[in-house]
Amino acid sequence: MDRPHSHTYFKKAQALMPGGVNSPVRAFKAVGDEPIVVTRAKGDRLYDADGNSYIDYCMSWGPMILGHGPIKVLNEIRKAVRGGTSFGTLCPNEVVLAGLITAAYPSVERVRMVSSGTEATMSAVRLARAYTKRDKIVKFEGGYHGHADQFLIKAGSGLTTLGTPSSPGVPEAFAATTLTIPYNNIEAAKQLIARQGNEIAALIVEPVAGNIGTVTPQDGFLETLRELTANSGIVLIFDEVITGFRLSLSGAQGYYKIQPDMTTLGKIIGGGLPVGAYGGRKDIMELVSPEGPVYQAGTLSGNPVAMAAGIATLREIQSKPLFYKDLEKKTQHLVYGLNDAARLAGKHITINTIASLLTPFFTDKLVRDLASAMTSDTKQYARFFHLMFEKGVYLPPSQFEAHFISQAHTARDIDRTIRHAYDAFKKL
Numbered sequence: 001m002d003r004p005h006s007h008t009y010f011k012k013a014q015a016l017m018p019g020g021v022n023s024p025v026r027a028f029k030a031v032g033d034e035p036i037v038v039t040r041a042k043g044d045r046l047y048d049a050d051g052n053s054y055i056d057y058c059m060s061w062g063p064m065i066l067g068h069g070p071i072k073v074l075n076e077i078r079k080a081v082r083g084g085t086s087f088g089t090l091c092p093n094e095v096v097l098a099g100l101i102t103a104a105y106p107s108v109e110r111v112r113m114v115s116s117g118t119e120a121t122m123s124a125v126r127l128a129r130a131y132t133k134r135d136k137i138v139k140f141e142g143g144y145h146g147h148a149d150q151f152l153i154k155a156g157s158g159l160t161t162l163g164t165p166s167s168p169g170v171p172e173a174f175a176a177t178t179l180t181i182p183y184n185n186i187e188a189a190k191q192l193i194a195r196q197g198n199e200i201a202a203l204i205v206e207p208v209a210g211n212i213g214t215v216t217p218q219d220g221f222l223e224t225l226r227e228l229t230a231n232s233g234i235v236l237i238f239d240e241v242i243t244g245f246r247l248s249l250s251g252a253q254g255y256y257k258i259q260p261d262m263t264t265l266g267k268i269i270g271g272g273l274p275v276g277a278y279g280g281r282k283d284i285m286e287l288v289s290p291e292g293p294v295y296q297a298g299t300l301s302g303n304p305v306a307m308a309a310g311i312a313t314l315r316e317i318q319s320k321p322l323f324y325k326d327l328e329k330k331t332q333h334l335v336y337g338l339n340d341a342a343r344l345a346g347k348h349i350t351i352n353t354i355a356s357l358l359t360p361f362f363t364d365k366l367v368r369d370l371a372s373a374m375t376s377d378t379k380q381y382a383r384f385f386h387l388m389f390e391k392g393v394y395l396p397p398s399q400f401e402a403h404f405i406s407q408a409h410t411a412r413d414i415d416r417t418i419r420h421a422y423d424a425f426k427k428l
């Protein structure tokens with residue numbers, strides 16, 4: 001596919017910004033190519049600077065559950081913009097979005113809006129440390145919780161593909177406060193908490209791992225984490241930045257019927273604008289400034305336009321009783337199609353899927369944690385990515401990311417994707 005304009009933009013970008021991008025995975029390093037330069041998006045399509053169109057399965061990494069540019073959300077954004085773009089005061093939209101979130105998540109009795117998922121997780125951990133008066137935290141190998149220092153230890157997403165399991169620049173003393181264990185490993189969690197439970201402030205987990213590709217929790221995994229943390233006075237944080245409003249209206253905690261002490265949200269709740277949130281039990285949240293002593297603030301937190309986009313998105317989801325059923329059906333359509341295509345082409349793949357998330361791994365092993373995800377042949381994924389990209393299908397440019405299905409994905413585009421996938425599998 002010819003992309004001269006995209007090429008020119010990327011060359012300029014490289015001279016101006018590290019790696020030519022503002023977030024690492026966008027650079028296509030994991031699949032070895034020049035990145036897509038997008039000028040416009042609508043429905044399930046992206047349009048690049050050269051006028052090529054792509055069926056999008058990345059969907060801005062999760063937020064666009066309604067598809068790109070949904071009319072109702074755009075209208076609410078326009079309305080909000082007319083009233084001014086930032087006030088730096090309490091505004092009605094914040095109250096509305098906070099109400100929608102707390103109504104959907106019974107475990108979230110109080111909520112604080114921020115501007116990104118990173119801010120949400122970082123603030124949640126500070127709060128948990130203050131609440132428990134302990135310093136250590138536990139995260140899972142391959143878990144991604146944004147880029148705050150304490151989380152860049154065996155972190156997923158771009159860190160997995162770039163081969164930097166931990167980032168330079170994180171002081172050793174910080175790194176030492178983060179303990180890691182393999183995802184889905186109940187025994188490791190039991191042993192760690194038996195040994196060091198009384199030093200641990202928080203255990204943070206993506207209830208469905210999304211940043212080593214999609215990996216679902218085994219039976220009893222989340223239940224055991226709930227029990228262990230409750231017994232040891234550890235704050236259980238569900239990082240639902242991906243799963244919130246994705247697995248169900250009440251996220252993974254509603255889907256699996258488990259109440260964490262704290263929850264972090266992002267992506268979907270901003271409807272494509274920068275929003276994050278953290279919340280949880282009232283007795284924990286009341287420590288947050290100005291009610292309590294734990295400081296956390298933000299110039300653009302609760303921004304009226306961003307809140308409007310979030311409200312419109314959540315209301316659209318709520319107005320459709322079959323919203324999640326329909327999304328899951330679409331996703332299953334694609335998953336069955338990809339499995340059939342691979343089988344007919346004689347390729348071994350393992351597709352992990354739940355709700356509207358999926359990841360095809362190029363391995364015949366079960367993928368249940370970081371180690372098994374790493375058995376995937378990432379060179380094959382990169383080739384598959386390219387073959388699909390050339391046909392106008394944009395998959396996440398890395399093996400270790402989830403594919404996202406939106407309300408805007410059409411059966412026709414999914415069928416087209418399956419046909420292209422069959423051709424691609426045959427060429428691998």
Ligand SMILES: *Cc1c(COP(=O)(O)O)cnc(C)c1O
Pocket residue numbers: 115116117118119121144145146147206210211239240241242266267276
């Ligand atoms: C994307 C993501 C984050 C970080 O959110 P940003 O808005 O990118 O800072 C945190 N946790 C999880 C699980 C995520 O997928």
